[in-house]
Amino acid sequence: MRNVNTIFQREIMSYFYSPIAYVVISVFLIAAGFFFAGNLQIHQEASLKGSLDSTQFFLLLLTPVITMKLFSDETKSGTMETLMTSPVTDFDVVFGKFLAALSLYAVMILPTWIYVLFLTIFGNPDFGPIFSSYIGLMLMGGLFVSVGLLVSSLTKNQVVAAVIGIVSLIILWVIGYLSEYGDGWFYEALRYIGTYDHWSSFTKGIVDTRDVIYYLSFTALLLFITVRNVESRKWR
C-alpha cells in the first residue's frame, strides 16, 4: 500500500507540472457553468439534474484526456523499465495511477459545489438528489478512469489513447440508449452494460446497490485487465 501511495503522489505531482490538468479543469468548469446557467433559465427550478446530465457528456470527453498519459507516456519514454524493475508490484503501479487520475477527476467536479451554494442561497433545492448525484458522479468517474487507464496501457501514443478512450466511453453510453428500442434479453443486457441507465437513477435521488455494484465491479474488472496487460510484456 505504501508503494501505491508513492506512485499516487508522483502522478499527482506530474499532473500539476503539465498544462493538461489546468486545461481540462478549465474546459470542464466553463462547460459546467454554461449548462448550469442555461438549465436554470429554461427550467426555473432549484436542482442540478438537467445541468449534470449535460455536463455528463463533457466528462466522457475529458476523462480520457486525464488518463491518456498514465501508461502511454511511460512506455514511450522508457521509464516503464525503471519503474517495473523497482521493487513494486504491477498492481501497486496500476492502482496508484488509478487513484491519482480519479483524484484529479474529483478536483475537476469539486468546484461545481458553488452551484449548489447558489441554489441554496437563491432557492430551496432538494439535497437528496444532489448528494446522490455526486455519489453517482464519483462512481462513474471510477469507471471512466479505469477505461482510460486500460486504453493507455495498450498504446504508447497518448493521442491514440485519448481517442480510443473517448470512443469506448461514447459506445458505453450509447448502448444504454439503444436498449430503449427493443425488448428481450439482448436489449436487457445492453441496458445493463450501458452506463446511462445506472447513472440516471442517481440523478433521481436513488442510490440503488445494484447500480453501485455495477460501477464498482465494472471498474474492478477493468483494473484487473489492466494489471494483466501490464504483466503481458513478460510473455510477449
Next chain:
Amino acid sequence: MIKVNNLTKRYVNMNAVDDISFHVKENEIVGLLGPNGAGKTTTMRILTCFMPATAGTATVAGYDVFTDSLNVRQQIGYLPENVPLYLDMRAYEYLMFRAKLKNIPRRERRKKIEYCLEMTGIKDVQKQIIGTLSKGYKQRVGLADTLIHDPKILILDEPTIGLDPNQIRQIRGVIKGLGQKHTVLLSTHILPEVEMVCDRVMIINKGKIVAMDTPSNLMKQLKTGSNLVLEIKGEGEKIKSSLSGIDTVESVTYRKKDDANEFYINGSGEKDIREDVFNCIVKDNYILREMKRQTITLEEIFHQVTTKETEEETANA
C-alpha cells in the same frame, strides 16, 4: 553474486540470447561487450526481472529472477539503455520518489540522497528540472538512482553511450569507484571501455558468449605477438630486407614518412622482439628515430574472436 545457467530468450524467429552461462563474483566489474543487437540489453532485462527468459535459470544475490522477483529487484540498481527519466521532475524530487519506491525508511532518505548526489557529482543541479539537464548530467541522475538503495549489484546498460569524451571519462571514473563496494555488470560496444574499467570481460555476439576472461589474459590467449612501429632513416628496401632476416620477425611493411620510413613489424611468437630488432639496426648502421610497441586492442581481439566463429560456422555448414 550473479549466476546465469543456460539462459535463452527466444523472439518470434530468432534467439536474442542463446544458451549463455556465466558467473559474476562479489565486487567484480564485469563487462558485457558486443556489437549492437548482440543480446546485451536482453540479458540485462532478464536479470533485472523486466522480462522472463524462455529457458534456463538465473539467480541474483541468491534470489531466483523468476520466482523471487521482488527480492531481486530490491538488490539491484539498474540503469537501462538511454537512461529513461521523468523529465518534468527536479533531480532531487526524482531521487526522493525513487528512494520511496525502493523502500528506504523515511529518516534515511535525505542522507542517502545526499550521498548519491555527492558520489555522482550532481549536487549543484539537484534543484533543476531533469528535462533541462545536459545528457551527461541526466546520465548521472540515472546513476544516482541506481545507487540510492545501496544495492549489492549494479547493472548498467551502455552507461557511456551518447556522452562526449570528457563526460565519458568522468562517468568511467565514477563506475570504477563503485566497483570497490558493488558488483557491477556493465554492457558496452566500445572496446577501450572494458579495457579501462573492467576486471573481466565477456564477449557476446549473436546471443552467444564467444570469449570470457580478464582483458589482459584475452590478449595473451589470442594471437597477439609483439607488433612494433619504428621510424628509421635510410633506404627503405634495404632496411626491410635486413629486418626480414631476423628469425623472430614474421613480416615487415613500411611506408615513406617525411625524410625517413615508418616500419611495421609483426613478431612471430610471444617473445619480445625489440632487442633483436634493435641489434639488427645497429649492426647495419641505420638511424633509429623511434621504436614503440603496438599493443593489440580489444578491437582486434573482438574482430578475431567473431571472425573465428563465423569461419567455424561456415566450415561446419
